[in-house]
Structure formats: C-alpha cells, structure tokens
Amino acid sequence: MEKTVTLSCGSRMPLVGLGCWQSPPEQVTQAVEAALDAGYRHIDTAYNYLNEEAVGAGLRNWLAKTGKNRSEVFVVTKLPMIGMHEGGVEKFLKRSLKKLQLDYVDLYLVHGPVGLIGKDEDDVFPVVDGKLNVDFGTDLIAVWKEMEKVKALGLTRSIGVSNFTIPQLRKICAVAKVKPSVHQIELNAHFQQHDMQELCKSHNVAITAYAPLGSPGRKNLSGCTMLEDPVVRLVAERHGVSSAQVLLRFLVQQGIIAIPKSVTPSRIVANNDVWKFALSDTEMAALKSLDKGPEGRTFVFATRPGLADHPECPH
Numbered sequence: 001m002e003k004t005v006t007l008s009c010g011s012r013m014p015l016v017g018l019g020c021w022q023s024p025p026e027q028v029t030q031a032v033e034a035a036l037d038a039g040y041r042h043i044d045t046a047y048n049y050l051n052e053e054a055v056g057a058g059l060r061n062w063l064a065k066t067g068k069n070r071s072e073v074f075v076v077t078k079l080p081m082i083g084m085h086e087g088g089v090e091k092f093l094k095r096s097l098k099k100l101q102l103d104y105v106d107l108y109l110v111h112g113p114v115g116l117i118g119k120d121e122d123d124v125f126p127v128v129d130g131k132l133n134v135d136f137g138t139d140l141i142a143v144w145k146e147m148e149k150v151k152a153l154g155l156t157r158s159i160g161v162s163n164f165t166i167p168q169l170r171k172i173c174a175v176a177k178v179k180p181s182v183h184q185i186e187l188n189a190h191f192q193q194h195d196m197q198e199l200c201k202s203h204n205v206a207i208t209a210y211a212p213l214g215s216p217g218r219k220n221l222s223g224c225t226m227l228e229d230p231v232v233r234l235v236a237e238r239h240g241v242s243s244a245q246v247l248l249r250f251l252v253q254q255g256i257i258a259i260p261k262s263v264t265p266s267r268i269v270a271n272n273d274v275w276k277f278a279l280s281d282t283e284m285a286a287l288k289s290l291d292k293g294p295e296g297r298t299f300v301f302a303t304r305p306g307l308a309d310h311p312e313c314p315h
C-alpha cells in the first residue's frame with residue numbers, strides 16, 4: 001500500500017511519523033537519527049515541546065551523514081498557545097525555524113484553539129494564581145488568516161489545525177481561502193472520532209492521529225490498556241507482530257497518519273515496520289468495535305486549571 005497521503009495543497013505526507021512530545025532534548029537527537037535511518041521521512045514536534053533545537057540537530061546530522069536532501073523529510077511543528085494573537089503566527093514560526101535551523105517546515109499547525117498570555121516567548125504554559133493565563137480575546141479566524149499568510153510567505157508548505165472541535169473546524173473551513181490540509185487529533189482504536197473523521201473527509205482534510213498507541217508513557221494516565229487489549233493481542237499473534245504494530249497498521253490502513261513517539265531504538269524501527277502485513281476486513285471490524293466513543297478520550301483540555309473558563313476550550 002501507499003506509504004504517503006496527498007494533502008489538499010498537493011504535498012505528499014508520510015503516513016507514519018516520529019512523535020517527539022515528551023522526548024527529552026538529550027534523547028531526541030538520536031531518536032530522530034534512528035528514525036530517519038529506519039526509513040521514517042516525517043518528524044512531528046512543536047514549539048511547546050521545548051526540543052526543537054535537538055530535533056533539528058538530529059535532522060541535520062542525518063542529512064550530513066547520508067548526503068540526502070532536506071526536501072526528503074516532512075517536518076511538522078506547531079504554533080504555541082501563547083502565539084495566538086496578532087502578529088504571533090509569523091513571529092513564533094520564525095522562532096521555530098531558527099531553533100530547527102530550517103528555512104521552512106512542511107506543515108505548521110495551530111496547536112490548539114485556546115490562546116494564552118505568556119510573560120515572554122519561553123513562558124509556554126503561563127500560570128497566574130494557579131490557573132493558566134487564558135486570553136479571552138482568542139480569534140480563531142484572525143489566527144487562520146495569519147496561517148494563510150505564513151504559507152504564502154513560504155515559511156511553511158502546508159497549514160493545519162490540532163485539537164479543534166467540529167464547529168471550530170467547520171468555521172475555519174467556511175471562511176478559509178486555504179483550508180486546513182491536516183487536523184491533528186487524539187485518535188486510536190479506543191477513541192476513533194467517527195464524526196470528526198466524516199467532517200474531515202468532506203473537506204478533504206487529512207487526519208494525523210496523536211496518541212496512536214494510547215500514550216502509555218504519559219504521567220497520571222490511568223487505565224490506558226490498549227497495548228494489552230486481548231483483541232489487539234490476538235490479531236498481533238496471528239500476524240506475528242506486536243500490539244503496537246497492529247494499532248498503527250489499523251490507522252494507516254484507513255489512510256490515517258500516525259505519529260508514534262519513542263526514544264527506544266528497537267521500538268522506533270518496529271513502529272515503522274507496518275507495511276509487510278495487512279489486516280483482513282474481519283480484523284478491521286474487530287478493531288473498530290473497540291471504540292469507546294467520547295469515553296475513550298484521554299487528552300482533555302478542561303482538566304488543565306483555567307482552560308475550561310475559555311470560550312473556545314475544546315473538551
């Protein structure tokens with residue numbers, strides 16, 4: 001099967017990418033190199049992850065080592081919530097490019113629909129009196145117009161959003177001159193978001209699934225058992241692969257982009273080794289039946305003190 005999807009803007013985006021959230025700078029440089037060595041051509045980071053310099057170093061090392069061209073790797077980063085104000089998009093994208101040591105990224109995403117007010121550019125999750133310092137003036141349409149501008153400037157090849165609700169995505173698509181090419185959302189076998197999938201399909205917006213393995217390494221995450229699910233295990237045994245490979249194949253076989261995070265070399269290799277087997281219709285149906293609906297969501301904005309007060313808080 002194809003290992004890429006063609007975005008509405010014409011770019012080709014690899015279906016598997018390396019996630020970099022919670023990858024410490026001292027580990028992520030090697031993780032990026034290991035991923036590129038293993039055949040990945042897509043790296044997902046964000047200004048908020050505070051590791052863009054180290055991600056850029058991994059990419060640069062690999063390009064120097066292999067003599068390959070920068071254009072072979074699809075690099076994604078994201079607008080921090082403290083950049084959701086007038087002039088913020090170009091300013092923060094240029095900061096990301098400087099950290100990554102790149103002239104352009106392949107995809108720039110609005111990380112979330114809620115603006116925050118930071119005391120400076122490093123204050124990515126500003127807290128005042130125990131609550132995140134939300135910007136009640138967040139104007140999603142104005143932010144999107146700035147996203148269109150940075151695309152026109154050539155600072156990014158494509159633009160998209162992340163963590164938007166159905167009404168928020170509809171609103172952007174209704175007014176956009178350039179529609180989002182990608183929506184990055186939590187999506188996995190336990191939380192399949194079929195309504196969002198339908199909406200994205202109708203607007204030709206590709207989906208990137210974050211937490212494709214259920215984000216098992218996340219602190220304070222109770223009950224994330226997807227890798228141990230008996231159905232997933234059974235399917236894995238039948239194909240002689242791991243549960244993680246089944247969960248990733250389940251996504252890419254539906255044309256959904258998946259960005260498993262790992263800093264473990266053997267897992268990095270295995271997570272991109274999902275092309276030599278295919279899930280049958282019966283196996284796909286069994287995995288689809290694992291959907292828990294809204295209860296399957298584990299990334300909930302409103303649990304962060306202060307965010308629930310914001311009118312655009314997505315969930």
Ligand SMILES: NC(=O)c1ccc[n+]([C@@H]2O[C@H](COP(=O)([O-])OP(=O)(O)OC[C@H]3O[C@@H](n4cnc5c(N)ncnc54)[C@H](OP(=O)(O)O)[C@@H]3O)[C@@H](O)[C@H]2O)c1
Nearest residue numbers: 019020021210211212213214215217244260261262263264
């Ligand atoms: N847009 C957003 O708001 C948003 C939110 C969350 C995540 N993301 C993006 O999506 C990426 C993926 O999400 P995620 O990091 O939350 O979750 P994930 O990719 O589902 O899970 C990552 C965890 O699984 C472990 N792991 C990786 N491969 C494994 C394997 N084959 N077997 C067993 N365990 C394995 C990793 O450990 P080791 O590293 O120790 O191997 C890590 O603890 C992020 O890194 C980030 O780039 C975006």
